[in-house]
Amino acid sequence: MELDVRHLRVLCAIADTGSVRKAARQLGMSQPSLTTQLHRIERTVGGPLFTREQTGSRPTALGHSVLSRARPIIGEMAALVAAARHDAAGPRRRLRIGSVGSRATATWLRRVHSRLPETETTIQIDVSAIALLRMVAADQLDVAFVHESEGFPLRVPPGAEHRELIAREPQFVALAAGHPAAARPVVQLADLAGDAWMVDPTADHEYAALRRVLAGAGFDPRVVQVRDNATAAELVASGEAVRLCQPTSPPGPGTVLRPVHGDPFAVRLLLAWRPRAMSARALDALHADLRTAYIELARVNPAYLAWLLQHNRSLRHLLTRPGT
Known part of the structure; x- marks a missing residue:
């Protein structure tokens, strides 16, 4: 046998x-x-x-x-x-998506899956926009959602192109609910002069962009480098540090999110793609999916919704129109 x-x-x-x-x-x-x-x-x-x-x-x-x-x-x-x-079964269409960490990503994926049920979709999350752009250019990704720190423009490598999603997204500050500035609807930089600021050392230009703004305001900040989000949230809630965050983020336990007066911290949101990977029509649809996902998040965040209605005329009609 x-x-x-x-x-x-x-x-x-x-x-x-x-x-x-x-x-x-x-x-x-x-x-x-x-x-x-x-x-x-x-x-x-x-x-x-x-x-x-x-x-x-x-x-x-x-x-x-x-x-x-x-x-x-x-x-x-x-x-x-x-x-x-x-x-x-024959060749199946596939779509390789990359994204920096964002709450919009999950909603974007749901929309893509719903619109393209026969397409095999994969997702790559990376804190580095530079790494994602390189992956697009190297044919490891077809499209990527990235952000660019103000004052530190990204270099889009040959083989990739980009389209703007949001020209200027303000970064809010997360601080402990018991922080003296937490009672104010808008925080002044001077209110945070004595605080330690937390950054992720693996995020492109985050540390440099933070120092650029604070140095311009006359501060020499104490900086805490933390890579783990769970640890970062605990440190903020305990009052050990403050940190910048996306305005679409929900506050963690024991923390509040506040806009910073004058919006000194900002990023530009971009959609990068490999032209050979998709048609202009396919890119338009992906861009629309992402924009709609982003708007859905903005609508449920009162502070950010108010900011967008005041500062972003191009999105104002979408933010106030039901069912967009």
Whole structure:
């Protein structure tokens, strides 16, 4: 008798379920039939593969050795069958999306999935807009949602192009609910002169943009570098530091978000794409999906909605129109 993939599946089923009886049920066989087949397999390999105990069946040393080789074979066979079925079904459209961290991303993806149900969509999240732009140019992504810190323009590499989504998005400040400035609807920079400021050292130009603004205001800020968002939220809530945040973000427990007077911190939101990856019509649709997702978030954030209605005339009619 020669072993084949069916026999290997029998061994894995017994090992995974812990008993011949449960494995037989899983495989749709009778227990006597599976027991007979197991004995044949054991005679072929030259020794017992499982010990039979009151609590079930456990692999012997030989069984572990055989299973360690059987599982990769079964996995490769499953991948082969899946790839063959994929090829037999014909080529499927795919869309590789990249994005910086943004609450708009999830809503954008839902809209894309709804509009393009037959398209295989993947998402790559990265804190670095520069890295995402490079991936677009290198044909690793088809489109990417990125932001550009004011005063630090992004260099879009050859092979990629970009379109503006929001010309100027103000960055709000997150601070502890017990902070003296938290009671004000709009925070002055001077209110935060004694605070430590938190930045993500992996985010493009975040630290440089922060120092540029604060130095211009005559501050020499204390800076705390934190990469983990959960830790950052705890530090803000405890009053250890303040941090800039997107105006569409919800406040975390024990924190409040406030606009900064004069909007000294801002970013430009862009949609970058690889022209060879899509038509102008497809890009227009993706841009519209993202814009609508972004507007949905702005509408449920009173402070940011008020800011947009005052400062962004191009979006004003969309922000006040139901169902956009």
